[in-house]
Ligand SMILES: NC(=O)C1=CN([C@@H]2O[C@H](COP(=O)(O)OP(=O)(O)OC[C@H]3O[C@@H](n4cnc5c(N)ncnc54)[C@H](O)[C@@H]3O)[C@@H](O)[C@H]2O)[C@@H](O)CC1
């Protein structure tokens with residue numbers, strides 16, 4: 001599990017260490033870690049051509065100290081000072097002592113022949129997009145041949161939210177200090193951070209602002225069947241999805257539920273015939289949810305329409321004391337009647353994409369974590385906001401940012417698969433917010449496995465769900481086993 005910490009949280013933890021260590025010691029730790037990663041990425045020091053883009057704060061200080069280390073190891077280092085009067089004095093002195101060049105004219109920075117460009121313009125103290133001179137220096141670096149490495153945070157990216165309000169440094173690697181900041185893994189910022197390397201500063205960090213599951217975290221939440229288990233004890237999920245004319249969503253959603261937990265899946269709806277043909281393992285009725293038999297969680301909505309009948313099914317399911325996942329058409333209905341989700345005794349999970357999200361009247365700016373959190377609080381539900389990095393927020397503020405997936409998942413039917421996966425996890429009794437986060441992780445991993453063979457279609461995900469986390473954790477058993 002990776003904890004994500006905001007700039008304020010990192011500063012508070014840094015203050016404790018700063019108070020009990022000699023001046024500059026923390027920056028030395030940061031710069032040494034940064035130089036070490038740079039040397040690993042470049043594969044050599046002697047003759048390495050390095051350009052430093054140096055801003056006015058401590059982020060520039062890190063770059064200068066790391067540049068001094070690289071210069072002492074034989075690299076040819078040029079530092080471009082974007083705010084010469086305010087460049088970190090001790091870092092600048094160290095760089096000069098190490099024999100590096102210091103310039104103030106952007107065209108003397110050497111970006112056109114650099115092997116490595118270090119972005120030390122702004123870190124967690126940056127506000128807004130890059131100012132014009134910095135933006136021009138970044139454009140030169142991007143046009144040049146060098147590997148683009150951001151110091152702590154790509155300049156121009158909001159460390160807390162991932163918002164990119166203007167120009168920013170498009171890093172191939174980001175070397176971040178003390179803790180991973182949310183802006184490196186969510187929203188637009190994720191696309192600017194590249195590969196994130198964490199340098200440990202020995203900070204004592206409290207509870208993170210958000211979390212990201214790894215494969216072992218998800219595997220640990222998928223209990224293997226015990227000797228005393230039967231199909232009923234392992235979680236029974238009900239699916240209401242699809243229609244007689246369009247059974248696809250029902251087939252995908254039911255298949256995903258089957259492939260996630262091989263307990264029992266019940267289907268109720270007008271796509272019964274299609275579901276029965278595709279999945280003989282499911283128990284199928286063409287009636288309403290009440291006719292389906294006992295379940296421990298419901299998935300409602302994918303491809304199910306928005307007519308009066310669909311609305312009455314949604315109301316029926318939300319009136320139960322069971323966890324309910326609301327997706328797709330059911331989100332459209334719920335956005336028009338949000339009171340249906342109020343005062344439920346059991347968890348409700350909403351899985352909107354951006355358009356479905358804004359239908360509820362919730363605003364969606366550059367801060368996707370903040371938006372999902374306030375929506376979850378507003379309605380007292382868990383919100384899984386789909387995206388490049390899916391965000392999951394619970395009604396109590398618990399937040400996850402997903403770290404798996406591939407752009408190939410942006411194709412028809414993958415949302416129906418996600419609903420089936422999360423619904424099945426809800427039926428196992430997993431906490432609703434964790435079920436949503438674990439489901440997003442599994443879905444993304446399955447997508448990565450499926451995309452390894454080229455472009456994927458949603459059905460491909462079903463084949464890969466059983467091994468999605470077990471391949472990397474080495475744990476056998478738990479998932480899958482039934483179905484085609
Ligand atoms: N506190 C510490 O001892 C440590 C801090 N560290 C580094 O210090 C950084 C934070 O340093 P600071 O608080 O000095 O802040 P930054 O260096 O991140 O940025 C603040 C400076 O950048 C300027 N600035 C803000 N927005 C700008 C923009 N859009 N375009 C151009 N310039 C802009 C400000 O005027 C200010 O001078 C961290 O990100 C990290 O790199 C690390 O060395 C670890 C230890």
Ligand SMILES: [K+]
Nearest residue numbers: 119122153155
């Ligand atoms: K930076």
